Amino acid sequence: MSLLSRMLNAFRGERLIREIDEELSAHIDDAIGQGRDSSEARQAFGSPLRQREASHDARVVAWVDSLRADAVFGWRQLNKRKATSAAAILALGLAIGACTAAFRIVDALFLRPLPVANPDGLYGVSLGESLRNFTYDEFRQMRAEQGQAELIAVSGAPALDVTYGSDQDNEQAHGQFVSGWMFGSFGLHPALGRLFTEFDDLKPGAHPVAVLSYDYWTRRFARDPKVIGRTVRMGPDWRIGTSSKAFEIVGVGPEGFSGTETGVPIDIFLPTMMQAMVEAPYAGIFRIFVHLPPGAAIEPVRDRLLAALRASSADLSKAPRTLVTESAAAGASNFRTDYRRALAALDVLVALVLLIACANVANLMTAQAAARSPEMALRVSIGAGQSRLVQLVLVESAMLAVAAVALGSLFAWWSGPFVVSRINPPDNPVRLILSTDWRVIAFSLALALGVTILMGLAPALHASRSQPFGALKRGASRRLMDVLIAAQVAFCFLVLFGAGLFVSTFDRLSHQGTGISAARVLNLNVTTLKPDEPAVFWDQVAEHLRQVPGVESVGFADWPILDGNGYKTTDISINGAPPSDVTAWVENISSGWIDTLKIPLLAGRDFRPSESRGAVIVNEEFAQAFFNGENPVGKTFEATWAALKGQRMEIVGLVRNARYRYLKQDMLPVVYTNFRDGKGLMQNSGTFGVRTTATNPLSLAALLRQEVARANPEFRVSTLHTQQELIDAQTIRERLLAMLALFFAVVALLLAGIGLYGVLDYSVFQRRREIGIRMAIGAQASEIARRVACESLVWVIAGAAVGLALGLSLARFIESLLYGVKATDLSALTAPALALIATAILAVLPPVIRAIRIDPVRVLRSE
């Protein structure tokens, strides 16, 4: 109470003093009124000024008062230089906003713990380098050895076809198969109904129950309590089964919990035993979590699990040698893994931009502090202590920082979700919950403090060293400013260097030859109600689609090219030779598919409508790998995969190479098998590739959907993408990195340019007298220009050299994010260097011109 009122008194300044004075003078008046002698009364009273000071000190917290005075003064200073202050706030705000946005994403992805019991005890188990997940059998073997810990299996989080009514009302929801005991182990309680227990996860196919996430319940059902007991029908899908299955909704999960898959909030949880391939010996589809009791160590558990895994392995030489356990306190997902390094790289760029901004503002403030050195000297001479001067400058910095943080928060509030929304593969938008928790607030505060110190300390210390008699000495701050310029240039070079690498990576990828013509191609992903619909039905649908106006050609395949799916086979032997160890890839296609994608046919022919069993088309890479590049048409080999195993295959056509799974992958040897020979790989689904005559193939989307259903009611379009979307989806990370890095590079360059300009401008102003004298005694303009420019350019070059060295040594950390470019390429280094030099020249030009234009007579007279 008293402290508060004393703090508040600090803001009543003038009025408080007036009141004290009034009371004191009333005392004297009273004394005189009582008949005392006026001078005696004044003497008895003592110095009114001293009493006033003592009273003032009693009534006001001194440091608050001095802070208030500094703030008022700082505000006036900032107000006086509106343009500079605005520029400083804008630069810092942008950098702080970028930092905060980046931190919010990092927080949501990596820091914020899952709302489960003992999140620190949650670890993800993986097979190290191999990207494979675990089969359920492996999980079972390991679970037998779990001891005190609890092992939990979860599947991926695909978007599944779900319906709550008839099969026509199809919608999509993210489903995840989880161990029945997961909720119990996580200590979660249902918001409604019940959650799974271990008894919901005993026998394959025997537990058709589902739990909705709270978020999904809110979004889809507006928290309708009657949802319990309703049926959700899912599939058909390879995960659900060859026909669609009904699940009874038994409960709704707790608020705030939407699964362990960071970036993909789960809508519907299903027991692992309902995964159609749970018992398949080769289906490595489960992610495994270890949930430790509080205080337990992970290492012994990991060793036990590895031993169990190896003991269960049939062939010890192929058994996993290591298990990697990684904290999953904040969840785990492919998205997290994919973006970890990219985000780290972005964070570094963002931090560098912030450092540049700080250095920049520090420079501005140093220049101003130097300009204010007479004022500082005056303050020292009337008794201001060093700490008081430091406080004065720091308060001003803090005001800038607070304004910048406010601006930055606004920027981050907008830009964080914007960046996340860019990470948006078709069907699988990343949804990160970017809440503002205490971590984000603490980060912002720490940032404000750090920025204040970074940009304010140097000028503050400079100010505190002011000597009353030193006010005439000048230029002491020049060295500091030059060092700050060098630092800015070094950081700027790093940012430019990184941005250049990311941009050219994206450029390489987006100009990567695919071997197909993606323009105007639409892929209709179709599920059939019955598994293994005979190919003739597929042909009928394709034939029907060919008649639709606006359709140029139609083919179909198991899955679209370049959508990330793939099927590989090994041990192919040619003419009874020993099996080759080359891996070949298989794609099941119809006649007309090659033509639709415009893959050039080099020899032989496409499949005929009435093709005999065992015909295949291969690509150049296949011919190279298995036939030494000879024309393979007419040659035969034995199939080694799936349903066709042992079948003699005859090569009827040779096509040019096309990318198969990923844009970043080299051309692979591919066997195109005939859809007529049976599906076998994808029993319930396939894709119609449709080349349209319209420039935007999506304009036919609705029509084609209908036509598929009309051609055959058992066929249903689940999703629909243009081929270009699929290709673009493969470069999302690279595009995001390139886009953001480029943005930061421009900001960095701008800041560095402004910084350099500011310092030179200040130095010309400071040295106008010296320059004037030089001119008066006959110095050439070129000589003046050289003098002015060179001093700073030396620092620019030094900074660039440091940046280059740093860049080269740090480049290996981002190598995995690059494609087709090397950090040590000459072009990777010259582009940032050229950009920097151009910026430096632009920044140096105006001050140099001003220096040349100095009129010696006027300058010398004014001094």
Added chain:
Amino acid sequence: MPKADKLQGSLDLLVLKILSRRPGLHGYAIISAIQDASGEVLRAEEGSLYPALHRMEETGWIRAKWVTKDTGRRARIYELTAAGKKQLASEESRWQAVTSAVNRILRTV
């Protein structure tokens, strides 16, 4: 030795006591009251009264308000708060303890 020195450390107590008897005094009246009540023996240094009053006000022992006197001038008058009454009681008993201890020494030695 100036008389004011005798007030060292007891000014708060005297002010609180005076105000508890006669609330609504202003600064000069408090000085006069101390002087009168002590039979002209004690005399507070007039100037140092005000910082003490302001300190006690900020501590919350006394509260002040401005009133307009008959002369038309404003005066700042003071009165005890609840916290001030408590403080007075504890200061009084502390004073009693100290003086009785001092008296005991004077008697016995």
